[in-house]
Amino acid sequence: MSSPRITRNRGPYLLIVPTILVLIVAMGYPLGRQLILSFQEFGRAQQFGQPAEWVGLQNYQDLVTDRAMWTVVTRSLIFCAVCASVTMFIGTLFALLMKRVSTGPRLALQISLLLTWAMPVIAAMTAWQWLFDTRYGVINWTLKNLGFSSFENHNWLIEPLSFFSVAGVIVIWMSVPFVAFTTYAALTQVSEETLEASHLDGATALQRFRHITFPTIKPVLTIVMLLQVVWDLRVFAQIDFLQKVGGTVSQTHLMGTYIYTLGIGQSDYGSASALSMFVLVLTLALTFRYVRRLLAEDAS
Template sequence: MDTAPARDSAPPRTTAADARRGAPASRRPVLPYLLIAPTVLALAVVLGYPLAGLLLLSFQDMTRRELFSGAAPPWAGADNYRTVLTDGFFWEVLARTLLFTLVCVGVTMALAVPVALLMRRVDPWLRAVMAGVLVAVWAMPVMVAASVFRWLSDADDGVLNWLLGLLPGVDLDKHNWFYDPWQGFAVIAGVVVWGALPFAVLTLEAALTQVPRELAEAAVLDGANARQLFRHVTLPVIRPALVLVTALLAIGCTGVFNEIWLLRGGRPESDYYLLGVYSFIESFAVNRYSTGAAISVITVLLLLGGAVVYVRRLRALGEIE
């Protein structure tokens, strides 16, 4: 009795659980590592070498004599870090930086999410126009944006004073927005949000294209309102993009320097110091190079801590293994 020819057995399927456990080292492909090797090498040269020099400088006592003579600075150990961490002004600047970052990131995300949702609902031609405007704003140099905002908030001919002066009972004639640091930081935050908003909107709008239309339509048929649709359908899909944008905005806002320096005419008052400005002033205005390097290293460590939180969050969301 003839038997049917045996069928070729199908290769075993690799499940997500198997992928998370990882393949043996001998079976892992080498090509991905080769592809990212040039990027890693470039980062090591462009960023790694200066960071190593900065870290070394923070443990030395560099003065102008060593700077101009080329002599090796004396070793200071942890004295620079001890000086910085025991200075109450440093903690004031740190708290101001964290508050400024929180406000800028919060305002940017509060504006970016509705605008991104709006772009998915308008006609394609209008969406293209909005994207073009956002790209034009994104391409605007910081110097130009700071000049525009400085003109808008000018005490003599500023549009902001004139516009708010039209309100009943409001008199802002010759009002200097930078006399009060809270108002001055509001103008600076406006420049930062203006520059960061296009990136956030375009990234979230791209993430919204991944929301299954069938799932959204089914939720609407089940009686879900707009708030429930966003919370239970849209938000789970775009959450990785939200985490990405929030983390990158936080890193950018923590290191804000150009906006403050330009809006204050290159002479920012101590009330306008953030970590980046404080480190620059200590290094190149007061000529305490090693102290400024220590402040920069502490700033880098804070940013690395934020990056670790970001990566752990992505792992929790299952975006990386």
């Protein structure tokens, strides 16, 4: 007969067993299937029911020597770094603003951010398409009336740089509310007594933030930054939508749309799966430092 102490110690582990099993089935099978596909070659014969040919590491070798793939990877990393950094900066500023203002303005700001966050992606993209429309867009109309006549009938999506500028604005706009709300929740846990005592001791606002506020909210910021890197690295819907309404597809691919084009557009499921596995490894490599830091903080 087991003692109550042993049963009590095993209880939490028994409770998470169903969750682990669901994760294994829901995520393990697709991941394993994708890994198998990455070692196979798909062509016209497979569309008529023929089994895929096993090619081993050939798909990975083709990707490594493909300059277009490395261009897409570099472009994706730059886009991810810019969007994640700007999102964290703006979101933290909004959180600090909500902490400082009175109840009325704070509620108005929170409702605005919540509506932005809750807006469906397609509805938001349609609104942004109208804003940047070549002939009737509000952005072009505003810039033209401010004296910038060169923006009359300006196409924001035809050039890669302006395309990714528009895409970056949209991605950041949709991501800021999450960062702002999460950081604001962390700011509410900062000790007001400690802040007041440091203020009485002559510490400036910047010093209080650097030595008291930031160390307190740093674990939360680390987790949020980790999530932003993962989300911005695999952004798809915004890029795909902008490509369909005017972007030059060959010059505006990120890894998400490139994988979709290889798999769905060209029926090259082997190369698409190999690139997906590469993105998985790349994501783990980029987030390993953050995860290790989180584990070290939990251990301490």
